[in-house]
Structure formats: structure tokens, C-alpha cells
Amino acid sequence: MDLSRFPRTALGVWPTPLEDCARLSDVLGGPRILAKRDDVNGLGVGGNKLRKLEFLLGAALADGADTVITFGGLQTNHGRQTAAACARLGLRCELVLTRRVTAAAGSGGLVAPREGEAYERSGNVALDVLYGAHVHFCEDDAETAAVYTRISERAAAEGRSAVTLPVGGSTAVGALGYVAATAELKAQLSEVDRIVCASGSAGTAAGLALGVALLDWPVTVDAVSVSGSRSHLTGEIARLVGEAAELLGVPTPPLPHVRVTDRAVGPGYGIPTPQVWDAVRLFGRTEGITLDPVYTGKAAAALVDAVRSGEIADTETVVFLHTGGLPGLFGYAPELVEETAV
Numbered sequence: 632m633d634l635s636r637f638p639r640t641a642l643g644v645w646p647t648p649l650e651d652c653a654r655l656s657d658v659l660g661g662p663r664i665l666a667k668r669d670d671v672n673g674l675g676v677g678g679n680k681l682r683k684l685e686f687l688l689g690a691a692l693a694d695g696a697d698t699v700i701t702f703g704g705l706q707t708n709h710g711r712q713t714a715a716a717c718a719r720l721g722l723r724c725e726l727v728l729t730r731r732v733t734a735a736a737g738s739g740g741l742v743a744p745r746e747g748e749a750y751e752r753s754g755n756v757a758l759d760v761l762y763g764a765h766v767h768f769c770e771d772d773a774e775t776a777a778v779y780t781r782i783s784e785r786a787a788a789e790g791r792s793a794v795t796l797p798v799g800g801s802t803a804v805g806a807l808g809y810v811a812a813t814a815e816l817k818a819q820l821s822e823v824d825r826i827v828c829a830s831g832s833a834g835t836a837a838g839l840a841l842g843v844a845l846l847d848w849p850v851t852v853d854a855v856s857v858s859g860s861r862s863h864l865t866g867e868i869a870r871l872v873g874e875a876a877e878l879l880g881v882p883t884p885p886l887p888h889v890r891v892t893d894r895a896v897g898p899g900y901g902i903p904t905p906q907v908w909d910a911v912r913l914f915g916r917t918e919g920i921t922l923d924p925v926y927t928g929k930a931a932a933a934l935v936d937a938v939r940s941g942e943i944a945d946t947e948t949v950v951f952l953h954t955g956g957l958p959g960l961f962g963y964a965p966e967l968v969e970e971t972a973v
């Protein structure tokens with residue numbers, strides 16, 4: 632797999648550690664579990680978006696861009712990592728953050744996952760500002776669209792060259808970051824049966840799915856939805872795999888090795904369930920690993936459930952992809968304190 636023809640800008644520290652979680656594996660009494668620590672890859676507190684941004688911003692720089700516009704919820708980790716990357720690269724960063732997001736899968740309703748000081752001003756929001764991003768707070772999708780138009784027009788009027796990245800940086804180019812990650816992981820440990828990851832905008836899971844197929848590596852990819860329904864996420868992963876395969880000039884692979892589950896979504900995006908807080912405590916107290924209540928906590932809750940139900944066999948070797956999200960935890964500070972009190 633040769634990605635060298637795609638422009639790339641160095642942002643993270645690679646390879647990220649692959650750590651045996653012996654105490655966690657013991658407590659669950661099942662498979663061997665390892666954590667692939669993409670949460671400690673360096674820049675801007677780290678996280679999975681850095682792998683995508685190396686390719687996305689590599690392309691933006693090659694195109695002569697000086698401004699990056701992107702989107703997310705108030706506690707977007709993608710926005711925060713984009714802000715940090717732009718600071719390092721000397722790019723202007725415009726973050727358009729939307730307070731109300733789609734709540735329950737398929738409900739069509741819009742709600743703010745949380746309200747209050749911690750969620751609205753701390754965590755990722757505080758870091759966005761620290762990294763010098765221009766942050767625009769919007770109530771809903773309509774306001775987000777209007778603000779985006781205004782920002783784009785102003786950039787053009789001022790003679791700046793802006794690139795727009797979608798939510799989560801999930802494009803075919805962004806997914807290349809996780810195609811590359813698959814090769815990195817295989818070089819660390821080839822005897823892997825399963826990779827479990829949180830999935831939102833689908834780019835991470837799509838990159839893993841395509842990487843595993845290109846390497847002809849007999850590994851199952853478990854994509855754990857944090858927001859949408861199983862069918863919606865399955866479609867998004869397939870779409871991005873197809874687009875990334877086209878970009879690479881390879882046939883779109885079949886995806887029998889990809890399992891999508893929405894068992895951990897609960898009431899919707901950004902709304903943790905009791906099982907999520909159980910998983911946050913479990914990882915914290917067995918491994919000193921910090922999960923977040925929006926992404927990795929849901930992926931871990933699904934992992935625990937699949938081990939306990941016997942869906943994941945005791946003989947398996949499972950890699951839990953830690954995609955980051957630490958600042959988001961502090962957006963839930965009052966709940967975190969309550970949920971972790973002894």
C-alpha cells in the first residue's frame with residue numbers, strides 16, 4: 632500500500648503505543664485486549680482526527696490554502712484538533728459549532744446533548760479558543776449554514792483561500808489516515824482477530840475497513856455507532872470505502888469483515904448511558920486509561936457487552952482503538968464527578 636503520492640503534513644507522533652491491558656482482560660475474563668493509543672499522539676491533546684488531518688491539511692497546503700473552515704457540535708474533538716493543527720501550520724481556523732444536534736437515531740428531533748457551564752465553555756471549547764480558532768456558535772443547522780456562507784464570503788472578499796472540511800474530517804482523503812494506521816498496527820502485532828472502534832462520521836472505521844482489506848489481513852472491524860442507526864452507519868462506511876478505494880485506484884473491496892453495531896448509542900449523540908459510565912470507570916480503574924462519555928465510552932460499553940454475551944470469543948485478541956476525546960470528558964465534569972464518586 633503506497634500512500635506516498637498523497638500530500639501529507641506531519642502532525643502526530645507515530646507509531647502510537649500498542650499496550651496490553653492485562654488487568655482489564657482479567658476482569659472481563661475473556662479475550663486478550665490491547666489498546667492502540669491514538670489518544671496520545673501528541674498535538675493539541677491528541678486523538679484520531681490527527682491521522683486524517685495529516686492528509687486533509689497536506690492537501691490544503693498543497694492547494695495554497697490559508698484558511699480552514701470546519702464544523703461540529705460544541706464539544707467536537709475534530710474541531711479542537713483542527714484548531715491545534717492550524718496553529719502549528721500557521722493557518723486561520725474557523726470553527727462553526729452547532730448547539731443542537733440530532734438526538735435519537737431517526738427521531739428527527741434536535742436537542743442540545745447537555746447544557747451548562749462545563750459543556751458550553753470548558754473542555755474542547757476552551758481549547759479551541761486557546762489554540763486561536765475563530766469560534767462561531769450556532770443554534771441549529773439553519774444558522775450553521777448561514778454563518779458558513781458569511782465566513783466563506785468574507786474569506787473570498789479578503790483574498791484568502793479557504794478549504795472546507797466536513798464534520799469529523801470524514802472524506803476519502805481523510806480516511807487515508809486510517810488506511811495508513813492499519814499498516815502501522817499490523818507491523819506492531821499481526822496476530823489480531825478484531826479491532827473495536829467508536830464510529831461517528833465513519834471515516835475512521837472506513838479507513839480501517841479498507842486498510843484491512845488491502846493488506847489481506849483476516850481481522851474483523853467492529854464499528855460501534857455513537858449516534859446513528861446501524862443501517863445509516865453501514866451505508867456511510869461503505870460510501871467512504873468506495874470513495875477512498877477510487878482515490879487509491881483499487882477496486883472497492885467487499886466488506887464481510889466489518890460489523891456495525893448501534894447497541895451502545897442509547898438516547899443519542901453525546902448522551903451517555905449508565906453502561907458508558909460503567910465502562911469509563913472500568914478502564915480508569917483497571918488500566919489508568921481515560922475514556923470519554925461521547926465516543927470511546929460507548930465503544931468500550933459495546934466491547935464489554937460483546938465479551939460478556941460471548942459474542943467475542945475468549946480465544947480472540949482484540950485491539951481497542953482509543954480514538955481520544957479526553958477534553959470532552961471535562962465538558963461533562965459535574966456528571967463525571969458524580970458518576971465516579973466512591
Ligand SMILES: *Cc1c(COP(=O)(O)O)cnc(C)c1O
Pocket residue numbers: 678679680708709799801829830831832833834835836923926927954955956
Ligand atoms: C471523531 C471521533 C471518533 C469517531 O471517528 P469518525 O471517523 O468520525 O467515525 C471517535 N472517537 C473520538 C474521540 C472522536 O473524536
